Amino acid sequence: MNLGEAFCIVCGSPPPLFGERMCETCFRKRNILAELPINVNWSRCPRCDLTSLNGRWIEITDEELWHELVETSMKLHGESEGIAIGLETKKVDDRNTLIYLQIGGTICGLEYEENHQMRARKSNAVCLTCSRRDGNYFEATVQLRSSARKLADEEYTVLRATLDELIANLEHDPMFFVTSEGPVTGGYDVVLGSKGLAKSWSRQLVSKFGGQITATSSVVGRKDGADLSRTTLLYRKPGYELGDVVRWREELWRVASWSGEGAILSKVNRKERTGATWRDLEYASVVARMQNHLIIDAVREDASVAEFLNPNNWQMDAVRLAYDHVVGSQLRLARVEGEWVALPLHQADVKK
Ligand SMILES: [Zn+2]
Ligand SMILES: [Zn+2]
Incomplete structure (x- = not known):
């Protein structure tokens, strides 16, 4: 060994050296491209098929889900570059899917090509929306009424349709659901899972059809450490419409x-x-x-x-x-x- 010339700090081999002065063999022994857990768990709601991902319930295809699971559970080497991932899956049974991965890239200029395998394990979990819905949960009631003449069924249909339109245009929220609804004496009631949704809807009714809102609130219990109140929004549509x-x-x-x-x-x-x-x-x-x-x-x-x-x-x-x-x-x-x-x-x- 020639003093003064660089050498592998582990085995003393001569250059070429990589990273913190190691020969290729020693470097490869200590550095791998990716680490993956053997198993990764995920949940799907058996009622509505939404998938739980990163703490949220979302709609996602299986294909996208496998990629998401890999992305969130894979640990890449800190100095890796030019990562390319090939992914294949095999369904083992209803709950288990094997994910095969081919990962390519470089670390400190050395080319890597690794094969990994991970098992995705599904469990059933009822999502927030479905469990609240099952429990008849509600925060607000919107009462559709008329201030002058009796409204025809078609008029209630038109008013009610604006709610579906609103939900479709808002960002998905698990609480945006209708707990129950139906005609009542003198009008139509819609019971909703979210107070915020009820408020936006009634504001929209006023701007589209005119009329007034009267709100009343009552405390009914506690939820997540705070008072849970329920709101009743009485919407009175005028007996006339634009152009009448x-x-x-x-x-x-x-x-x-x-x-x-x-x-x-x-x-x-x-x-x-x-x-x-x-x-x-x-x-x-x-x-x-x-x-x-x-x-x-x-x-x-x-x-x-x-x-x-x-x-x-x-x-x-x-x-x-x-x-x-x-x-x-x-x-x-x-x-x-x-x-x-x-x-x-x-x-x-x-x-x-
Ligand atoms: Zn070495
Ligand atoms: Zn669900």
Whole structure:
């Protein structure tokens, strides 16, 4: 051995040396690319098929799951580079799957190619959502009601559909479920697993359909060391919708948009808009709902009156033109107490 020349600190061999001055044989004995446990456990909910991963319940394919399990349980050498992984699986039985891995890469310039094997063991565990659902858990009730007329079944269907839409658009949350629901005297009740969901939904109802929310809360017990309260949100939908013709303070108006505390109305017989609170509107009555308007071409028209064929009796009828009528354009007519009224153009008409 020549003093002054580098040598392997373990066996004294001459260069080439790697890492902390070791010959290739000694370096390989002490350095491997990857370490994997023999077994790795994972859980799936037998009710809904969600998989528990890193403390969350998620929807994942088996293929993605194997990769995730490898990624989270594999320990790579701190100085490894250019890692490439080949993965194959073999299902042993219902619970056990063998994962075969081919891992390539380099450590301190030395090429490595390793084969590993890991057993993924499945266990059944009921997820949070399913266990809460089974236990009839709920935090909030949303009561759908109407403030004026009785709502038709289709109207409840439309209101209820906005909840499914909302859940689909929000990030998945295990508590976003419906515990129970159904018609009750005077309305429809939806019982929900999450207070937050109930609140967002009722806010959305107000912005889409107008109306008011009344909230009441009561403490019912304790959950995770904190008081568990339940909220009841009473939603009152107004008896009219955007575009409907209402009689209010002796005049005809159309509902133009919802404001925070009420609605913006536009007058039928001349260009004028006004805001009204729910309280102001208490005595407003619907005289022609949007879907009952008649949209029709005029047969003849002069400066102030149009004639058209009434489709109900095939008679010619006449109507005074709306103040904003454009010659030759279609008429939108409302039947108000036995008389035809031509309606000026409204933002709800343009949208559809
Ligand atoms: Zn050596
Ligand atoms: Zn589940």
